[in-house]
Amino acid sequence: MGKTLDDYVDEILKVVKNVSREEIKNLFTQWIKYGYSPETVKEKILQRFKPEEKIYKIRDLRNNMENVNLIGKILSVKEYSKDGRKYYIGSIGDDTGTITFMSFMPVPSEKGTTILLKNVRTGMYKDSLRIYISEKSSIEKSDVKIEGTQKQLTIYTVERLTKNLRNIDITLKILYSEPVQGKERTIYKGLGGDTTGIIQFTSWKENLEKGKTYRIKGAYVNEFKGSIYLNINENTEIFETDKEIDVKPISLAQAVSSNLSYAYLEGFFLGVRDIEQVKKCPVCGRILNDTTCPVHGNVEPKFDVRASLIFDDGSDVAVLILYQEQIKGKMIEEFVKEMVMKPYLVFGKISKKNAITVFPLDINEIDSEYVEVLKNELEAGF
Ligand SMILES: [Zn+2]
Numbered sequence: 001m002g003k004t005l006d007d008y009v010d011e012i013l014k015v016v017k018n019v020s021r022e023e024i025k026n027l028f029t030q031w032i033k034y035g036y037s038p039e040t041v042k043e044k045i046l047q048r049f050k051p052e053e054k055i056y057k058i059r060d061l062r063n064n065m066e067n068v069n070l071i072g073k074i075l076s077v078k079e080y081s082k083d084g085r086k087y088y089i090g091s092i093g094d095d096t097g098t099i100t101f102m103s104f105m106p107v108p109s110e111k112g113t114t115i116l117l118k119n120v121r122t123g124m125y126k127d128s129l130r131i132y133i134s135e136k137s138s139i140e141k142s143d144v145k146i147e148g149t150q151k152q153l154t155i156y157t158v159e160r161l162t163k164n165l166r167n168i169d170i171t172l173k174i175l176y177s178e179p180v181q182g183k184e185r186t187i188y189k190g191l192g193g194d195t196t197g198i199i200q201f202t203s204w205k206e207n208l209e210k211g212k213t214y215r216i217k218g219a220y221v222n223e224f225k226g227s228i229y230l231n232i233n234e235n236t237e238i239f240e241t242d243k244e245i246d247v248k249p250i251s252l253a254q255a256v257s258s259n260l261s262y263a264y265l266e267g268f269f270l271g272v273r274d275i276e277q278v279k280k281c282p283v284c285g286r287i288l289n290d291t292t293c294p295v296h297g298n299v300e301p302k303f304d305v306r307a308s309l310i311f312d313d314g315s316d317v318a319v320l321i322l323y324q325e326q327i328k329g330k331m332i333e334e335f336v337k338e339m340v341m342k343p344y345l346v347f348g349k350i351s352k353k354n355a356i357t358v359f360p361l362d363i364n365e366i367d368s369e370y371v372e373v374l375k376n377e378l379e380a381g382f
Helices: 003-013 021-033 037-047 252-257 332-339 367-378
Strands: 068-082 083-096 096-102 114-125 129-132 138-141 168-181 185-192 197-204 213-225 227-232 237-241 264-282 302-312 317-323 345-351 358-365
Touching: 003 021, 003 037, 021 037, 096 114, 168 197, 168 227, 168 264, 168 358, 185 264, 197 264, 252 264, 264 317, 264 332, 264 358, 302 332, 317 332, 317 345
Parallel strands: 096 129, 197 227, 317 358
Antiparallel strands: 068 083, 068 114, 083 096, 114 129, 114 138, 168 185, 168 213, 185 197, 213 227, 213 237, 264 302, 264 345, 302 317, 345 358
């Protein structure tokens, strides 16, 4: 037996006060005519008449939320001006986290002031979740006591990271890091790991140096093209530590299935597929068919030699592309010949357009002691 109109109206009136039954009923009937389901109509009416009831916690905020109410303590505010219009950027915190806000309304500038924000919205700005305070929002001082604004951090390991996690406390050994020049600033992208796995990261703050281990507090997880990465922003705290972390490589199959764009692999080079001379754009390094770069137009190409090697780690096979330019003090033909049938650790960018292709950033032969262990395992019947 379905609910009747009066049932819905009763449910709404249990929550919404100061509005007549008549008014709720009329509104309900009207919205049903627009084609909304009764449940949706109920939600809409509750939202309209009772917006100040729901106070969100910072931890629960997600991208693209509207009509959000929040109580938080001002942690910082800075005034800016553009085209004669003032705006404010700062951060507020509650007992579940902190968040950056951008406001077109004056915000109390005294640190520690607790405010009630009504009708703000959330959005992403440069990979960070923000709240936006507009003319439609209101800002009131509040008497609510906030028990400190320490970020409630949770310690994670790589294998437990999933999309949209926030306030992560994680310790990572950095396997690779490179600066990427953005429009306004340099950011750092790379790969870090712990004993449970590896993860890509983007740092908007500082470079994390290869080989060092850092405790990263207050990072969060984002997703780009189906692949998750750890996001480090200005509010993330980074401490170098002496903790020893033994990062384990992952398999090619796993790197591909988890859509990693960087991978840390361990395998053998089965052979050299070919070695050829190529033309590269002198600016961006793209491989050119003639003298035209799709980005830089007509250029004087640079010549390089490219070797394609077959890399096998037992889970899958990839083509590894190595350039003479990457090798110092040796001819590539000699260099790759010596790699064949030896185990290597490879850090690199991975792509899977047709075949799996690995563009190495670092290649290290695995030490002989380890090879002995491998051999023994193989002889033991693997
Ligand atoms: Zn180019």
